[in-house]
Amino acid sequence: MQTLPDNVTQENSALKPFVEGAFRHRRLWLMGVVGVILTTLLYTLLTPKQYRSEMSILVQNARGSYQVTPQKTTNAPMESQITEEQINSEIEVLRSRSLADVVVDPQWKGRPISSMSAQQLKAHDQAVEKFNKHLSVDLVRKSNVIHVAYTASDPRTASETLGRLLSAFLAKQQEIGHPPGTAKFFTSEADRYKKDLDVALQQLSDYQQKQRLVSLSDREQSLDRDLAQAQNELRSTDAQISEVSQRLGEQVHQLKGVSPRQETVQRTIPNDYSVERLNTLLAELQNKRTTLLTQFNPSDRLVQEVDQQIVNTNAALKNAQKMRSEEHSSDVNPVWQQVTGSIVQNQSERKALQGRHDELIRQIDQLQSELSGVERATVSFTTLRQRVTDLENNYQLYTQKRDEAQIADAMDESKLLDVAVAQSPTFAITPFRPKPVTNLIFGTFTAVFLASFMVFFAETGRATIATPRELAKLSRYPLLATVPLDLNAFHGPEERSVDSARLSIILAPEANEEQELRSVFAKETKAS
Secondary structure (H helix, E strand, C coil), X not given: CEECCHHXXXXXXXXXXXXXXXXXXXXXXXXHHHHHHHHHHHHHHXXXXXXXXXXXXXXXXXXXXXXXXXXXXXXXXXXXXXXXXXXHHHHHHHCCHHHHHHHHCCCCXXXXXXXXXXHHHHHHHHHHHXXXXXXXXXXXXXXXXXXXXXXXXXXXXXXXXXXXXXXHHHHHHHHHHCCCCHHHHHHXXXXXXXXHHHHHHHHHHHHHHHHCCCCHHHHHHHHHHHHHHHHHHHHHHHHHHHHHHHHHHHHHHHHCXXXXXXXXXXXXXXXXXXXXXXXXXXXXXXXXXXXHHCCCCCCCHHHHHHHHHHHHHHHXXXXXXXXXXXXXXXXXXXXXXXXXXXXXXXXXXXXXXXXXXXXXXXXXXXXXXXXXXXXXXXXXHHHHHHHHHHHHHHHXXXXXXXXXXXXXXXXXXXXXXXXXXXXXXXXXXXXXXXXXXXXXXHHHHHHHHHHHXXXXXXXXXXXXXXXXXXXXXXXXXXXXXXXXXXXXXXXXXXXXXXXXXXXXXXXXXXXXXXXXXHHHHHHHHHHC
């Protein structure tokens, strides 16, 4: 008998119950482990080798969505953000039946279904189903990359099949993004509208030459502008004529009170010439008398005659000195001359303004007549011009569409699509499956797990007491000691197979409890 410590009911280790359970059911545990490992080895050895080819496709907005619309293409900004819907759409295209048909049978599109038998269609469906079964299309997390993988029994077959899928996918991208025949359609439409535009332009040119019009709207605006200008000038001319007429009447009224001439110089002139002659004559007569007195007596007739002449000359000199001559000068009155000149000038100006008035009236009548003719030609000209405008817009639209389609064709030829091949189909000579080392490792872990699981269920369904700890948990009294079981005391094949056992005794005051412990011990011994 061995005395146990007080803390015998406490667990020494968390793994100890599991280890004890595995030890008690070691045969079951070994059978589970060996069975799973053998199954793994058989699977690894008997499974045919599978080779895998992989490729990666990058989804991007390199070109944007090409739309065939009747409206003019606008230069809208291209979005650079790749949405989840775009990536999912590309994945669905890769998984589509149309691509699988072409990959399985490259001549599938060229053959009508009616020409194939039921066996051929069934074989084709089976091949498509097999292809889809071995095809894997997944999105790489947190990226715009689609990972595509295909598994086959031969590495070359896997790589070639994935290459056909890639070619079919790129062709499908070109077909979806740019329908075939678009450039040809837009080219034919552009040529047709070009011919119609040339005919309409010729009709418009003939009409303009016939009506002498360059541009109806410009001509009408020019006539309206000229007519308004002529009317403004006519009103200005009428005002000028009225002003000149009033000024002319006032000038004529003022001219009646103005003298044509006026005295400008008045001079008093003495008779200087006569006085000078008479003084000279008087001096001569006195000189002559002096000469005569030298020859004759004062009483002589000649001397007296000279004296008489001197007296007469003095009298005439006195009269000449008293005589005065007045000189009066006159000239044209400048006021009269200025008023008269202004009247003549105003009369000429009024005649000129009157002539201008008549000419403006004639021009206004002519402009109104031309404007009426232009307005009558508005309907025909507008119809022709509108037809030319519509044809020109359509021609430019189809020309732009044609150029865009040609550019799209060139981009398709250069493989400039919204998807790019990040990784071409790989060629691997190492089998994808089976993987002996990996299978063995995972098989070992699986075997241990399944064997442990079986032991756990076996321990859960056990109704016996295997350890003193379990006995201490079941009893109300403390466990005092354990007695080792002597295996030599057992006789029989079943008892000798027991490796070890221990007898636990709990000292109790009542006999019925002792009997109960004996029965429990007997059951445990039998189970062992």
